[in-house]
Amino acid sequence: xxxxxxxxxxxxxxxxxxxxxxxxxxxxxxxxxxxxxxxxxxxxxxxxxxxxxxxxxxxxxxxxxxxxxxxxxxxxxxxxxxxxxxxxxxxxxxxxxxxxxxxxxxxxxxxxxxxxxxxxxxxxxxxxxxxxxxxxxxxxxxxxxxxxxxxxxxxxxxxxxxxxxxxxxxxxxxxxxxxxxxxxxxxxxxxxxxxxxxxxxxxxxxxxxxxxxxxxxxxxxxxxxxxxxxxxxxxxxxxxxxxxxxxxxxxxxxxxxxxxxxxxxxxxxxxxxxxxxxxxxxxxxxxxxxxxxxxxxxxxxxxxxxxxxxxxxxxxxxxxxxxxxxxxxxxxxxxxxxxxxxxxxxxxxxxxxxxxxxx
Ligand code: HEM
Numbered sequence: 360x361x362x363x364x365x366x367x368x369x370x371x372x373x374x375x376x377x378x379x380x381x382x383x384x385x386x387x388x389x390x391x392x393x394x395x396x397x398x399x400x401x402x403x404x405x406x407x408x409x410x411x412x413x414x415x416x417x418x419x420x421x422x423x424x425x426x427x428x429x430x431x432x433x434x435x436x437x438x439x440x441x442x443x444x445x446x447x448x449x450x451x452x453x454x455x456x457x458x459x460x461x462x463x464x465x466x467x468x469x470x471x472x473x474x475x476x477x478x479x480x481x482x483x484x485x486x487x488x489x490x491x492x493x494x495x496x497x498x499x500x501x502x503x504x505x506x507x508x509x510x511x512x513x514x515x516x517x518x519x520x521x522x523x524x525x526x527x528x529x530x531x532x533x534x535x536x537x538x539x540x541x542x543x544x545x546x547x548x549x550x551x552x553x554x555x556x557x558x559x560x561x562x563x564x565x566x567x568x569x570x571x572x573x574x575x576x577x578x579x580x581x582x583x584x585x586x587x588x589x590x591x592x593x594x595x596x597x598x599x600x601x602x603x604x605x606x607x608x609x610x611x612x613x614x615x616x617x618x619x620x621x622x623x624x625x626x627x628x629x630x631x632x633x634x635x636x637x638x639x640x641x642x643x644x645x646x647x648x649x650x651x652x653x654x655x656x657x658x659x660x661x662x663x664x665x666x667x668x669x670x671x672x673x674x675x676x677x678x679x680x681x682x683x684x685x686x687x688x689x690x691x692x693x694x695x696x697x698x699x700x701x702x703x704x705x706x707x708x709x710x711x712x713x714x715x716x717x718x
Contacts, residue, residue: 419437419438420438420440421440422436422438422439422440422441422647423436424436425437433623433647433648433649436647436649439647439649441647441649441650441653442649442653445653445656445657448657449518449656449657449660453518453657453660453661454518454519456664457518457660457664458519460664460667460668461664461667461668461671463668464668464671464672465671468671468672468675468680471680472675472679472680475582475583477679477680477681477682478582478585478680478681478682479585479682480682480683480694480696480697480700481585481586481588481700482696482699482700483696484682484683484694484696484697485694485695485696486694487694487695488686488692488693488694488695489692489693489694489695489698489706489709489710490691490692491686491687491691491692491693491698492687492688492691493691494691495557495561496558496561496562496691497688497691498557499554499557499558499561500554500558500688501688502550502551502553502554502557503551503554503555503557503558503605503609504554506547506548506550506551506554507551507666507670509543509544509547510544510547510548510551510663511663511666511667511670512540513540513541513543513544513547514544514660514663515667516536516537516540517537517540517541517544518660520533520536520537520540521533524536545620548613548616548617548620551609551613552609552613555605555606555609555610555613558602558605558606559606562594562602565592565593565594566594566598566599566602566603568596568599569592571589571590571591571592571596571704572591572595572596572599573596574589574590575589575590575591575595575596575597576596576597577589580595580596580597582597588700588701588703590703590704591701591702591703591704591705592702592704592705592708593702593705594702595701595702601669601673604665604666604669605666605669605670608662608665608666608669609666611658611662612659612662612663612666614627615655615656615658615659615662616659618651618652618655619652619655619656619659622652623648623651623652625655626646626648626651627651627655628646628650628651628654628655628658629643629644629645629646629651632644632646682697683697684697684701
């Protein structure tokens with residue numbers, strides 16, 4: 360081998376050794392990769408690159424929002440942990456306490472009926488009648504009442520149907536019934552809202568609290584003692600409470616229902632919570648659109664149970680609980696003695712003592 364050849368071989372060996380050493384140190388064959396140079400090993404763009412799997416999944420688990428190319432940006436949240444809390448509240452305490460509230464009020468009314476019996480007209484029926492509610496008022500009442508009953512039954516089916524009805528109706532009939540019930544729930548809601556507006560306009564003037572209401576409440580409305588008839592105008596304090604709870608609860612349940620019917624269009628809880636926080640409630644005010652929906656659902660159900668309990672008591676007193684009451688909404692005419700005992704100040708205004716018909 361000539362001296363020239365020996366020199367060339369040793370230069371080539373040195374170059375190869377230098378290349379292997381450089382490769383081993385950098386860990387990559389692509390030493391001139393610009394991404395590596397600019398992001399210190401991380402892949403450029405919005406991808407996580409060198410971030411570890413555990414960090415990635417922890418962020419996803421905590422509801423981190425990623426980027427998606429579709430219009431619905433909410434789809435960028437893979438795991439919404441609050442959803443689990445919402446589901447466990449809905450299927451746990453909400454369903455359990457709701458059922459107990461309904462069973463509880465029925466039990467209390469049964470107990471009340473056992474001890475008090477039917478509240479009779481003490482003076483006996485006179486056979487003469489006074490007009491209590493005109494046709495428009497009765498129409499408005501039955502619009503609210505019938506639509507509420509449909510809404511309550513179809514709503515309760517959404518919460519309990521699968522546990523109560525499915526087992527004996529079978530899955531096919533149950534699912535068809537539930538589907539129809541859901542349509543009824545969505546559409547009948549508008550009849551309920553219309554009825555609410557009507558009763559608000561028709562009856563608000565008779566439901567303004569006054570000083571007789573305090574006496575009426577102090578005497579328990581005379582409901583617990585026979586012969587006790589605290590004076591009342593057109594509506595007594597108990598009825599005024601029913602009226603305002605139905606109107607306010609009715610509008611609140613309607614609003615949350617509309618928020619559920621048109622998802623992600625109405626967000627009212629963050630704003631409401633901010634107002635409540637002025638009174639020291641300490642509620643969260645940064646809510647995602649999904650959390651807004653979850654709060655709407657929980658609130659809708661809480662108000663629904665409140666109204667259902669109230670209305671069961673209302674239906675009781677208006678039917679089996681009190682003699683002569685149903686006629687007010689049936690025919691619109693009530694017995695004069697019933698009216699005198701339960702709404703003396705109203706009858707005296709309608710038919711002043713000494714007027715024809717008054718004895
Ligand atoms: C079968 C069901 C129902 C019956 C038999 C019934 C019966 C009656 C009767 C007789 C009255 C007049 C009481 C009076 O003369 O002083 C009345 C009033 C009223 N009803 Fe009903 N009702 C029913 C369902 C409902 C429902 C579902 C609602 C609302 C969701 C409702 C809301 C009201 C309101 C706000 C009043 C005026 C305040 C009061 O009297 O308590 N009713 N109802």
